[in-house]
Amino acid sequence: MITFGEFELGISYTSRPGVYGIILNENKNWIALIQTSDGKYFLPGGGMEGSESHGECLVREGMEEMGKLLEIGEWIGNAQRYFYSDKDSQYYLGKGYFYRAEIVGDSGEPVEADHQLRWVETGIAVKMLFHEHQSWALQKALTMIGKQ
Template identity: 85%
Template sequence: MITFGEIELGVSYTLRPGVYGIIFNEQKNLIALIETGDGKYFLPGGGLEGSESHKECLVREGIEEMGSLLEIGEWIGKAQRYFYSEKDSEYYLGEGYFYFAEIAGEAGEPVEADHQLRWVETGAAVKMLFHEHQSWALQKALVLIEKNEEI
């Protein structure tokens, strides 16, 4: 598995598995990102809760973050990142499961008021994402799209 970040010796990391959707506009030149209240950018999605399936997690996160019903699509890949969360004052090993996804409908107002949906040009988005493993997944998705369009 592809791993980002550096392990600090003597530190105990909390495993944090999450599911994330890569959602493009129709022209595939913009991607949906979530901007948090502290100005950081993330892919739509988040941590698995209980015995949730990947699909259930992405649907719940879409409602919470975007007020949208998300439809999970093709698998992109899995990567992880070691990092320290200033917000939680905790060390995490973020394990990301990445899928293509689409907005299938509206679900009302987002539950998380400090999360804003932003449509960003794909090249800029790669550099804006807070987590390196999310940037990696977006780059991989762009390569997969390019290959499919050539077929």
């Protein structure tokens, strides 16, 4: 598995597996991102809960973050990142599982009011994503569809 960030000796990392969707528009030149209230950008998706499958996690996260029904698609890959969260004051090993995904409907108002859906040009989005392993996944997805 590709790893980003630096492992620091003596630090206890909390493992955080999550599932994320690469959601492109019809022409595949814009991508759906989530902007949080602190101005950071992320791929739609998030941490797995309990015994959720990858598909169940992505569907739940789509409803919570975007108010959208998502359908999981083609596997892109997985990568991880060591990082420190100022918000949680904790060290994490974020393990990302990345898929192409599509919006297939609305589910109502998003549950997470501090998350906003933004459509961003793919070339710019690669540089805007907060997590390096999410940027890697977007670049890989664009290469797979011949857009990079």
